[in-house]
Amino acid sequence: INRNGLAPGTPAPLFRLPRVDSGELSLEEFRGHPALLVFSDPHCGPCDELAPRLERVHRERPDVKLVMISRGEADLNRTKARQHGLTFPVVLQRHWEISRLYAKFATPIAYLIDERGMVAAGVAMGVDAILALLSGPASRPSDLAAASTRG
Numbered sequence: 182i183n184r185n186g187l188a189p190g191t192p193a194p195l196f197r198l199p200r201v202d203s204g205e206l207s208l209e210e211f212r213g214h215p216a217l218l219v220f221s222d223p224h225c226g227p228c229d230e231l232a233p234r235l236e237r238v239h240r241e242r243p244d245v246k247l248v249m250i251s252r253g254e255a256d257l258n259r260t261k262a263r264q265h266g267l268t269f270p271v272v273l274q275r276h277w278e279i280s281r282l283y284a285k286f287a288t289p290i291a292y293l294i295d296e297r298g299m300v301a302a303g304v305a306m307g308v309d310a311i312l313a314l315l316s317g318p319a320s321r322p323s324d325l326a327a328a329s330t331r332g
Contacts, residue, residue, distance in 0.1 A: 183284035186292075186304030193218075193294045194282035198250065198272035201258045206248060206272050208298070215301070216246040216294040219311060220280060223257045225288045231308045232265035238315055239269045245293075245315060248272060250279050252288075 187193075197207040208216070219235060221228040232249075239247045247269040251258050255273060262271050280286050285304050291311040295301040305311045 182281065184286060186285045186290075187283055187300045189300050189302055191300045193292065193298050193300055194279075195298075196250075196274075196279050196282065198274060198279065199255075201251075201255050201262060201271045201273060206270050208294070211246045211248075211294065212298055213296050214246050215244065215296055216248065217291055217311075217314065218283070218294060219247065219249045219291045220283070220285070220288050221249050221251045222288045223251060223253050223261045227308055228289045229261075229265075231289050231311060232261070232267060234308070234312060235269070236265060236267055238312070239267075242315060250274055252277070 193208060195208050197205050200206050208218075217238075219231070221232070235247060235249070238245075249267070249269065249271045251271055251273055253273070258271055258273060274280065277286055283292060283304075285306075287306060289306075289308065289311060291305045291314060293301040293305075293314045302314055305314045
């Protein structure tokens with residue numbers, strides 16, 4: 182099993198997961214838009230530090246779709262989302278199933294996915310690295326496609 186994360190230019194593995202608020206979310210819904218996939222856990226201290234900062238980014242960067250892929254009980258995740266005032270989607274994976282597809286078993290980590298559904302940058306681990314994904318030039322929509330074709 183690869184545990185080193187996916188390389189830039191790799192097609193982002195598709196998923197459909199239950200949302201903590203209701204319904205389901207599919208990665209395909211973001212096609213045509215850059216997306217930030219943030220892997221989290223309600224028992225993760227750094228994830229708690231990151232969550233309100235992600236909400237600010239979500240409000241400041243509507244051009245980038247944000248989704249949190251969490252683990253654990255739906256009720257606990259709903260409580261955490263309310264506690265941090267999260268308005269972006271929070272979905273639940275079971276038994277690291279999506280982490281396995283994305284080749285990284287840690288939290289918090291994130292992947293920036295370009296408009297074509299390709300991994301635009303290497304896996305970001307930790308609060309600062311995740312936030313840096315959205316502040317660099319490769320996070321601008323016009324640059325994402327070019328970034329994912331570099332190798």
